[in-house]
Amino acid sequence: MSGEPLLELENVTRSVLLPDDSELHILNGIDLSVSEGDHIAIVGRSGTGKSTLLNILGLLDRPTSGSLQWRGKDATRLSAKQAAHARGRDLGFVFQQFNLLPGRTALENVMAPLMYASGHEFWNRRKLATESLERVGLGKRLDSMPQTLSGGEQQRVAIARALVRRPRVVLADEPTGALDVTTGRAVMDLLDSATVDSGAALITITHDSNVAALAREQLQLDGGRLHPLSEVAAR
Template sequence: MSAAQLLQLTDVTRSVLLPDDSQLHILNGINLTVTEGDHIAIVGRSGTGKSTLLNILGLLDRPTSGTVAWRGKDASGLSARRAAAARGRDLGFVFQQFNLLPGRTALENVMAPLMYASGRDFWQRRKLASEALDRVGLGTRLDSMPQSLSGGEQQRVAIARALVRRPRVVLADEPTGALDVSTGRAVMELLDAATVDSGAALITITHDANVAALARQQFRLESGLLHPLSLEVV
């Protein structure tokens, strides 16, 4: 049975109006299909529109033109409330800066998204968060504060937090940017394995070709368009 389609961008553009009334064209016709289990990497230099594309993929922003389909339905015109509900339920985010809550333990950080859940996810939030931390190798660090964890461990907490609600798509924005090379590779391998295990799709936005090479589909974002790549791990 073929994998289910999750996200589809068709001829997506994004422009912004500058103070002199001219248009800055950031995305110029993006086409991308994301299905269950995909690991897609998008490489691009600073200023090429990677963050803009991530915001559209994450239902945080709308395209100027074109369509964004989520599980076969047009999501371009979703209300802010419905887009937020879809993000909370089906999308997980991992960022370069770990964005952990200071003064909260690893367990409490991972539990945070479940505070807005309902039913089983809410009532079993401590158990689910503990299991998520165990999956990323931090089952013995539940009560550790962020400042007592290494950079790689903090990113593992962030990964557990992103996965705890079992999202359909995980968006990773420069997830190794604050880590050394070996730790970054270990974190990416962990993130890939964790999403494969859960059946989620993983989309990694990065400037690092070696990080992108770990993905099974690779693209370069240039001049507002996606160009297929074929990279190998060095």
């Protein structure tokens, strides 16, 4: 680890109540510590709880039990407003389907998170968004609409948007799922180098062990718990 933990999960569980009043146990005791500069990949098949874990890591949901610490504070006690502020300020999200705003240029898409900023970030939003796009190699595509960009270029816009506020943690949910293998590898290399340059932690949620292999720490979500990927493979 490199520095003080940003996110710490200890024995985190998540259950939901089913219509027949029985409980479905999705997460059964997650332990995870994330510090600045970490690159962690979490691998899991469909239905293993990856999305549930992502929502907890992204402060979008709360655990049923266990400890969730965000920058040394009990994240389960954050109000909805405080959690939303933390997400906007310190968390960046990259999704499989890009989620770019239609009818908005690449620059306008990257500027979007800065519309809710204040002070320097708000007044310099165009400059900051331009610099973020230049860092991902799209300085000449500022005025391009999403539909005129390739899949790899759209994902690079999404990465620029996720990094524009220099978050502490970037959560990438199946970031290469809509891309071919070669483009996906290039996007992951870019995402890794961009987060290293900014000092952010990168957590990649994926079903692809090849994508996971690019991370410095590889974990598998299995049986509602996290295990080192090498340990699972040896079973």
